[in-house]
Amino acid sequence: MNTISVQNIQKSFAGKPALKDVSFDIPKGEIFGFLGPSGSGKTTLLKILTAQLDPTSGSATVLDKPAKLMQKTDQKRRFGILTDNSGLYERLTIEENLELFRGLYDLPKSSIDKVLNFVNLTADRKKRISVLSKGMRQRVTLACAIIHEPEMLFLDEPTSALDPVNTAHIHKGLRYLNENGTTIFLTTHDMTEAETLCERVAILHKGEIRAIGAPAELKKTHRDGTLTVELTSGQSERLPMNENSATQVANWMSQGQIDRIYTNELSLGDIFIKLTGSELV
Amino acid sequence: MNVSLKRIQAIIVKDYKEFSRNYAISVMILFPLLFAFMYRSDGAEQATMYAFVINFSLAMLTSFVQACLIAEEKERNTLRSLMMTPASMLDVLIGKSALVFIISAAVLALSTYTFGYDTSNMMVLVAAIGISILLYTAVGTICGLYSKTLIEASLSIFPVLIIFTMGPFALVFEEDYPFVKVLRYLPSSQLSELLNALEIGATTNELIINLVIISMWAIVLTVISFVLYKKRLMDR
Numbered sequence: 001m002n003t004i005s006v007q008n009i010q011k012s013f014a015g016k017p018a019l020k021d022v023s024f025d026i027p028k029g030e031i032f033g034f035l036g037p038s039g040s041g042k043t044t045l046l047k048i049l050t051a052q053l054d055p056t057s058g059s060a061t062v063l064d065k066p067a068k069l070m071q072k073t074d075q076k077r078r079f080g081i082l083t084d085n086s087g088l089y090e091r092l093t094i095e096e097n098l099e100l101f102r103g104l105y106d107l108p109k110s111s112i113d114k115v116l117n118f119v120n121l122t123a124d125r126k127k128r129i130s131v132l133s134k135g136m137r138q139r140v141t142l143a144c145a146i147i148h149e150p151e152m153l154f155l156d157e158p159t160s161a162l163d164p165v166n167t168a169h170i171h172k173g174l175r176y177l178n179e180n181g182t183t184i185f186l187t188t189h190d191m192t193e194a195e196t197l198c199e200r201v202a203i204l205h206k207g208e209i210r211a212i213g214a215p216a217e218l219k220k221t222h223r224d225g226t227l228t229v230e231l232t233s234g235q236s237e238r239l240p241m242n243e244n245s246a247t248q249v250a251n252w253m254s255q256g257q258i259d260r261i262y263t264n265e266l267s268l269g270d271i272f273i274k275l276t277g278s279e280l281v
Numbered sequence: 282m283n284v285s286l287k288r289i290q291a292i293i294v295k296d297y298k299e300f301s302r303n304y305a306i307s308v309m310i311l312f313p314l315l316f317a318f319m320y321r322s323d324g325a326e327q328a329t330m331y332a333f334v335i336n337f338s339l340a341m342l343t344s345f346v347q348a349c350l351i352a353e354e355k356e357r358n359t360l361r362s363l364m365m366t367p368a369s370m371l372d373v374l375i376g377k378s379a380l381v382f383i384i385s386a387a388v389l390a391l392s393t394y395t396f397g398y399d400t401s402n403m404m405v406l407v408a409a410i411g412i413s414i415l416l417y418t419a420v421g422t423i424c425g426l427y428s429k430t431l432i433e434a435s436l437s438i439f440p441v442l443i444i445f446t447m448g449p450f451a452l453v454f455e456e457d458y459p460f461v462k463v464l465r466y467l468p469s470s471q472l473s474e475l476l477n478a479l480e481i482g483a484t485t486n487e488l489i490i491n492l493v494i495i496s497m498w499a500i501v502l503t504v505i506s507f508v509l510y511k512k513r514l515m516d517r
Contacts (some may be wrong), residue, residue, distance in 0.1 A: 050365065073283055073367045087359035089295065091302040096295070103291025104366040144362070 002061075003028045003152055003183040004049065009058035011044055011207075018044045020207045022058070026185060026200075031178050033198035034187040035272065041207040042187035043083070046156050049185070050081055063152055077105065080145035083156040088129045094140050095125040098147060105148040115143045118173060135166030142170060146177060153177065155186040159193060171197055191268040201268070205276040219265045222274060230260040238264065283369040292368065292376025296350060300380060306349050310388050313338035317392035328480040331398045332449065332473035338392060339413055339469075340442040343385040344421035345435065350377060351425025352434030355513075370511060378418045385414045400479045405488050409475050412495050416468055417445075419502035426506070426513045449473040468498040 004026040011019040019041045026032045034042050047053035049062055051070035060067040063078050070079070089097055098112045105111075116122045119139040129137065138158070146153065158174075159167040174197060178184055188194055194201050195215045202212040211218055229237045229249060239245035241263075252258050266274065300307055316337060320330045354360035354377075363373055389410055400406050420441055428434035448467040455461040464470055475491040 071364075073369060076365065076367045081365050085358045085361075087354075087357040087362050089299060089359060090357070091299050092295065096298060100291050100295040101366060103294070104288050104363075104368050106285075106287055106367075 001028050002026060003030075004032075004060070004062050004185060006045075006049075006060045007058055009045070009048060009055045009060060011041070011048065011053070012056045018207050019048075019055070022204075022207070022209055024202055024209065024212055026183060028183055029178070029181060030200065031174070031184040031186065031198050033194040033201040034185070034204055035189065035191070035194050035201050035268070036187070036204035037189055040204045042204060043156055045204075046081075046083070046154055046185070046187055050079070050154060077148060078150060079152040079154060080148065080150035081154040081156075082141050082145040082158055083154075084160055086141045086145070088137060088140055088144070090130040091128065093126050093128050094121055094132075094143075097129060097140060098143060101144045101147050107148060111147055115147045118146070118176075119143045120169065135162050135169075138162055138166065138170065142173065146182075149180075150182060153182050153184045155184065157188055158186065159188075159190065167193070191272070195268055203272055203275055205272075210275040211271070215268055218268065218271055222271045223263065223265045226264045228260075228262055228264055229258060231257045232259045233257065284371045284375065285367075285369075288368045288372040289376040289379065292363070292373065293379050296377060296380040300346070300350070300384075306346055309342050309346055310384060312341050313388050313392040314395055317395040321396045323397060327398065328476045329473065331393075331396055332469075332476045333446070334392060334396060335389065335410065335413075335476075336449070336469040336472060337442070337446045338389060339385070339417040340420075340438065340445050342388060343381055343414055343417035344424065344441055345438045346384070347378065347381045347418050347421025348424035348428065348434040348438055349431055350381070351422055352428045352431050355425070355428070356430050370507065374422070374507065374510060378415075378422065381418050381421065382414055385418075386411070389414070401482075402479055402485060402488075405475070405479065405485055405492070409472055409488075409492060409495060412492065412499050413468060413472055416495065416499035416502055419499065419506045422506040423502065423509060426509045445469040466494060468495045471495050 002025045004024075006022055006024050009019055009022045010017065022041075022045065034045065036042050044053065048055050049060055049067050049070070051068050054068065062070055063075065065075055069075055089100070092100075094116070095112060098115065102109070102111055113122070116125055119142055121136065121139055121143065124132075124136065129140065132140065142158070153174075155174075159170055162170070171193070174184060174186075186193075186198065198215065200212065200214050201218070203210045211221075213221070225241050226238050227241055227245070229239060229252065231237070231252065239248065249258070249261070313334065316334045320334055322330055351360070354363070360373070368376075421438075424437040424441065425434050428437050445467060446469060448464045449470040451461055451464050452470060455465070465474075471491045471494045475488050475495075478488055478491070
């Protein structure tokens with residue numbers, strides 16, 4: 001069963017295409033990453049899926065309803081969204097910001113304690129947003145997006161400009177949410193994030209999907225069919241994977257000359273460059 | 282119509298906390314009281330001066346505060362965050378307008394007391410000021426939605442302040458410049474006319490036309506603010 005189904009979505013701004021014939025499905029319970037550099041159309045697609053933007057053509061369903069209905073109150077209860085410009089009320093405390101969202105979703109008071117515990121901000125609940133670090137603000141924004149325990153979570157660059165500790169904290173929280181049934185749609189240009197967090201990724205370039213699949217599958221598809229042998233002498237050999245190489249490796253091995261041996265796989269970043277001819281920034 | 286009292290209440294409580302901690306905006310509640318104190322009188326010009334104080338207060342307090350509250354939410358992207366919650370357009374607009382309405386009503390009541398204005402037809406006075414608060418709240422919403430920043434919003438109020446507050450005074454030139462007669466239909470001119478008529482003992486029936494014109498302004502501007510809100514905050 002798919003939580004998101006996108007069929008031939010196209011979007012143009014003043015005649016300039018931003019998305020070209022984009023199609024994919026996201027099954028329930030998956031963490032799906034949309035990879036692409038700034039301006040590749042990631043945020044445009046996220047806005048279409050949350051009914052903030054109409055597509056020029058094509059269709060999409062989210063949580064079994066047409067995406068254009070995502071702004072209906074009943075549907076808005078079913079998803080949460082965190083974007084890089086999600087705002088917080090600077091003069092209010094963390095708790096007061098969450099109190100607003102609790103009221104808007106009509107949730108019990110205990111939901112605030114629960115979500116604060118989840119983002120590890122219980123001790124800071126009385127602090128004003130204006131004094132928080134970027135990492136803490138991002139955790140509060142995430143708390144606002146998940147306070148109602150949504151079935152579907154949209155994340156637009158959730159860890160951009162965060163330090164590794166805060167990034168790890170947010171990743172841990174997202175995995176926990178996913179284990180409890182939340183489907184996650186995430187846009188990012190961070191390859192490590194995509195690789196460690198996502199079950200499947202789509203590579204988007206200039207509005208087109210260039211590749212889609214599990215990170216391991218993509219690496220397998222795009223590996224170059226060579227292996228590297230590092231010898232105890234400090235020499236390194238790159239060999240094609242064939243019978244001759246196997247004999248050569250066996251010889252080195254019998255003489256105890258092999259220090260390290262590994263297949264040469266491309267990273268997701270390398271695959272992106274290979275497919276698009278451009279850097280992922 | 283998708284309206285929830287709980288959601289409206291959540292927005293009012295949040296706005297109240299923000300307003301009370303934002304001294305640059307909350308200080309505006311002092312101006313109507315200051316003007317009422319400065320211009321208080323019981324002479325022949327009492328109704329005219331009272332109308333000036335009320336019209337000035339409506340622009341300077343109601344429209345200004347509303348414009349700033351809306352523009353700040355836009356500037357900080359919190360309005361977009363609100364829209365992604367179950368809060369409907371009406372929840373947000375009613376919630377955001379309710380605080381300004383309550384504050385304006387309380388401050389104008391206090392200003393009226395400070396000024397020393399009294400009338401035998403309090404019902405018409407309350408209705409006229411109540412409708413005017415709605416109208417000026419809509420003006421503030423429009424200015425806030427048109428502005429990209431808080432500074433832009435605070436500057437956008439000046440044309441409103443000049444036209445609506447000074448409009449009734451420009452009517453003294455209507456014999457020399459007939460086009461000035463159009464200013465007679467400004468809500469501020471209608472309020473001024475109504476207050477002057479109240480002073481000479483006009484009946485409620487005689488004041489209906491003034492109330493209708495002010496109400497029409499309120500309805501039209503409220504509709505415009507709703508349409509603009511929908512248009513401005515979606516990327517369609």
